[in-house]
Amino acid sequence: MLSAGLAVMALILLFAFAGPIFVDTNMAEPLSATPRQAPSAEHPFGTDDSGRDLLAVMVVGVPLTLRIGFIAGAVGLGVGIFLGFLSGYVGGKVDAVIRGTVDTLLTVPGLVVLISIASTIREEISVNLMAMVVASLAWMWPTRTIRSQVLTLRERAYVHMAKLNGMNTMEIIWKELFPNLLPYLAANLAGAVSWAVLAAIGLEALGLGPQNEPTVGMTIYWSITFSALIRGMWWWWALPIVFLALLFVSLIMIAAGLDELANPKQRKAV
Amino acid sequence: MSTAPALLEIKGLEVQFETRRGLARAVNQIDLTLYAGERFGLVGESGSGKTTAMLGLLRLIEEPGRIAGGEVLLDGVDLLKLSEEEMRQVRLARIAMVPQGAMNSLNPVVRIGDQMRLTILEHEPELGVDEANQRIEELLQMVGLKTSVARLYPHELSGGMKQRTCIAIAISLGPQLILADEPTSALDVIVQRQIMQTLRSLQERMNATVLLVGHDMGLMAQFVERIGIMYGGKLVEVGSVEDIFSNPRHPYTQLLISSIPSFQTRGKFGGIPGVGLSLLNPPDGCLFNPRCPSAMDACRSRVPPLIEVGSGHSAACLLYEEEGTHASTA
Numbered sequence: 001m002l003s004a005g006l007a008v009m010a011l012i013l014l015f016a017f018a019g020p021i022f023v024d025t026n027m028a029e030p031l032s033a034t035p036r037q038a039p040s041a042e043h044p045f046g047t048d049d050s051g052r053d054l055l056a057v058m059v060v061g062v063p064l065t066l067r068i069g070f071i072a073g074a075v076g077l078g079v080g081i082f083l084g085f086l087s088g089y090v091g092g093k094v095d096a097v098i099r100g101t102v103d104t105l106l107t108v109p110g111l112v113v114l115i116s117i118a119s120t121i122r123e124e125i126s127v128n129l130m131a132m133v134v135a136s137l138a139w140m141w142p143t144r145t146i147r148s149q150v151l152t153l154r155e156r157a158y159v160h161m162a163k164l165n166g167m168n169t170m171e172i173i174w175k176e177l178f179p180n181l182l183p184y185l186a187a188n189l190a191g192a193v194s195w196a197v198l199a200a201i202g203l204e205a206l207g208l209g210p211q212n213e214p215t216v217g218m219t220i221y222w223s224i225t226f227s228a229l230i231r232g233m234w235w236w237w238a239l240p241i242v243f244l245a246l247l248f249v250s251l252i253m254i255a256a257g258l259d260e261l262a263n264p265k266q267r268k269a270v
Numbered sequence: 271m272s273t274a275p276a277l278l279e280i281k282g283l284e285v286q287f288e289t290r291r292g293l294a295r296a297v298n299q300i301d302l303t304l305y306a307g308e309r310f311g312l313v314g315e316s317g318s319g320k321t322t323a324m325l326g327l328l329r330l331i332e333e334p335g336r337i338a339g340g341e342v343l344l345d346g347v348d349l350l351k352l353s354e355e356e357m358r359q360v361r362l363a364r365i366a367m368v369p370q371g372a373m374n375s376l377n378p379v380v381r382i383g384d385q386m387r388l389t390i391l392e393h394e395p396e397l398g399v400d401e402a403n404q405r406i407e408e409l410l411q412m413v414g415l416k417t418s419v420a421r422l423y424p425h426e427l428s429g430g431m432k433q434r435t436c437i438a439i440a441i442s443l444g445p446q447l448i449l450a451d452e453p454t455s456a457l458d459v460i461v462q463r464q465i466m467q468t469l470r471s472l473q474e475r476m477n478a479t480v481l482l483v484g485h486d487m488g489l490m491a492q493f494v495e496r497i498g499i500m501y502g503g504k505l506v507e508v509g510s511v512e513d514i515f516s517n518p519r520h521p522y523t524q525l526l527i528s529s530i531p532s533f534q535t536r537g538k539f540g541g542i543p544g545v546g547l548s549l550l551n552p553p554d555g556c557l558f559n560p561r562c563p564s565a566m567d568a569c570r571s572r573v574p575p576l577i578e579v580g581s582g583h584s585a586a587c588l589l590y591e592e593e594g595t596h597a598s599t600a
Contacts, residue, residue, distance in 0.1 A: 157373075157374035158374060158378075160330075160375075161375045161436075165362040165439065166360070166361030166362045167389065167392055171388075171392060175380075179379045180377070
């Protein structure tokens with residue numbers, strides 16, 4: 001499971017990072033090829049309305065989209081781990097404030113907030129700025145789920161035992177709680193990254209993404225804007241969708257595989 | 271035992287729980303002295319405060335409970351006055367605990383050896399990994415386990431092996447006092463016997479003091495030298511095993527001893543009349559007076575102090591205050 005997921009992820013990363021060696025990335029600029037061409041030997045993934053070679057677009061766009069996903073997912077999970085442990089382990093008033101804030105924010109539809117944030121940004125949206133916009137909402141769900149996990153873990157007998165054996169609080173959090181949460185956090189990271197990619201694509205498809213960067217989401221946006229579906233230019237919209245499907249499948253398989261690896265009960269006897 | 275120096279002196283220990291329905295005095299003015307190298311048993315029904323007293327010694331009473339007063343002198347040093355960091359160093363190194371439910375007392379995702387090394391190095395960081403590993407192998411052999419157990423995860427061990435591991439952790443720093451909270455309650459009698467024998471031989475070898483908490487009177491009779499009986503957070507009787515079993519003085523102890531099933535009186539169960547005490551709404555005077563067959567008027571107004579009723583034997587009962595006027599009901 002893990003190796004299959006990692007293999008797909010490796011394939012995607014190979015495509016993204018080794019691609020520029022074989023493909024001329026200048027072809028991702030408009031007017032670099034004959035527009036509206038179906039896939040052929042010269043342009044394996046065809047060209048779009050503005051004369052971009054779609055293979056070159058994907059080679060440039062996939063790493064950008066991955067970057068948004070991983071930055072936003074990692075920032076979201078990082079904040080979630082910090083607040084979740086703080087809330088769950090310390091408890092009391094700290095917990096009440098964090099929990100109340102998160103629960104309130106979770107009732108607000110995320111896309112609406114993202115649209116308002118993205119549309120109020122006057123300057124040109126860069127890929128990193130895009131990642132931070134998405135990250136601003138990516139921390140709440142991890143905070144909530146990690147908090148609930150910490151709440152049950154901190155009542156386990158071995159945590160009490162660690163206190164009885166004179167371990168200090170940080171040691172208990174790092175050495176007793178954290179290893180137990182690792183598979184959970186890994187699954188959470190995979191979830192946070194896919195959520196961030198999806199949120200970013202959603203914004204981009206509405207035209208609120210980085211206009212000058214050919215990310216996967218912006219490719220979808222251009223294909224919608226120029227009615228690729230009605231005009232039968234299937235190669236234009238199919239390619240980003242295939243990429244997204246592969247990315248999500250690999251993330252889910254990695255999450256499930258990590259769970260197997262980190263949970264000794266699921267490991268085969270040595 | 272009286273020739274051995276006192277290791278732990280508990281003076282007027284008081285643990286209270288501030289609940290929404292009022293104040294509960296879970297440990298109520300306990301005085302107790304444990305001597306070096308002895309095995310002492312603390313017995314009482316559920317909720318009598320024996321486990322709370324034990325956690326009180328380690329200063330690990332959690333909210334809404336708190337230690338409201340008293341002194342806990344370990345070698346003359348009051349543990350209740352130490353800083354939190356100093357107290358943390360005392361735990362395991364000088365007072366170790368063998369837990370009640372060994373099943374859940376080990377971290378499921380950390381190998382046994384790693385868990386042991388973690389606690390050892392936490393207290394003795396200067397030891398280094400190699401020496402710690404060497405000590406872990408010795409400890410595992412001392413509790414009768416193979417050294418290969420260090421590489422296993424807790425779910426790969428049986429209940430008895432887990433409890434042995436917990437004992438190995440407890441003795442890893444050579445504590446002076448080992449607290450054992452019903453260490454065998456989850457085990458079958460065969461394993462129970464092996465574990466208690468292991469604990470006993472280690473205790474004798476290390477000359478440590480063991481405080482065994484539980485309500486298994488048979489286990490107590492075999493293992494400990496002295497027994498303290500708790501009722502409603504108070505220590506009502508303290509004496510040698512022989513005195514407690516053959517000549518109990520406090521009416522509660524008498525009823526407790528007579529309620530142990532025996533072959534001579536098959537089919538007949540002596541019980542203790544009435545229901546357990548509510549700590550939120552305790553009776554005036556002696557806490558046992560509503561259930562006591564020998565209760566007098568004075569019992570409803572005066573709290574009996576722990577008084578000497580024999581050599582090394584004391585009971586908290588007004589019957590013995592004016593020795594002779596009231597005959598023992600034994």
